[in-house]
Amino acid sequence: MALQIRLFQNKDSRKEYGGKWYGRVVSTGEVDTRTLARNISESNSVTESDVKAVIAALVAEMKRQMQNGKTVVLDDFGRFHLTVQSEMTDTKEEYNLKKHIRRIICKFTPSARRNQLTHRLEREMCDGVKLKRWQFDE
Structure with missing residues (x-):
């Protein structure tokens, strides 16, 4: 199967790219752990x-390692690490973790x-994609 691409027109006329067209991937759904596990077990x-069980243990261990500030590297797959969205303050003394950290994000x-x-x-x-x-673009 191929990756579906839907075209959108940029509506912002204030920019040089206003009115221009661009493509976005169309999601064809989700696949859950159970389906992945079944598919993997059929080929192994x-x-x-x-x-x-291995996937659950991997997720738990990745979470533990990232919460300790580590970057998790899964060879031939990719890297995961935690980062934050933070508000700025005028001084170092003003900065409060509970007040100025907006959210924690897992990056891949x-x-x-x-x-x-x-x-x-x-x-x-x-x-190979x-x-x-x-x-439905036509």
Whole structure:
């Protein structure tokens, strides 16, 4: 199956890109842990419940490590780390963690390798993706 792309027109006429068209990915739904576990178990010698147990343990351990300030690196998958959205203050003394931290965010960066010929980063998760224009755009 191909990644569905829907076209949108920028409505902001104050900018040089006002009225121009751009594409966005159309979500075709979600996949949950149970479905992933079942699919993985069908292509391997482990059971669905074993896969679910490993995924649950992985999530719990990743959370523990990130809450301790670590970046979690899953080889050939990517990196996860926590960051914050913070309000600014005029002085260091004014800054209050409870008051000025708006939220905590988990960031993900997919793994990448540099192509030796082009020197461009290639992301494993994005290799081989086929694109298709969303049929309801016409």
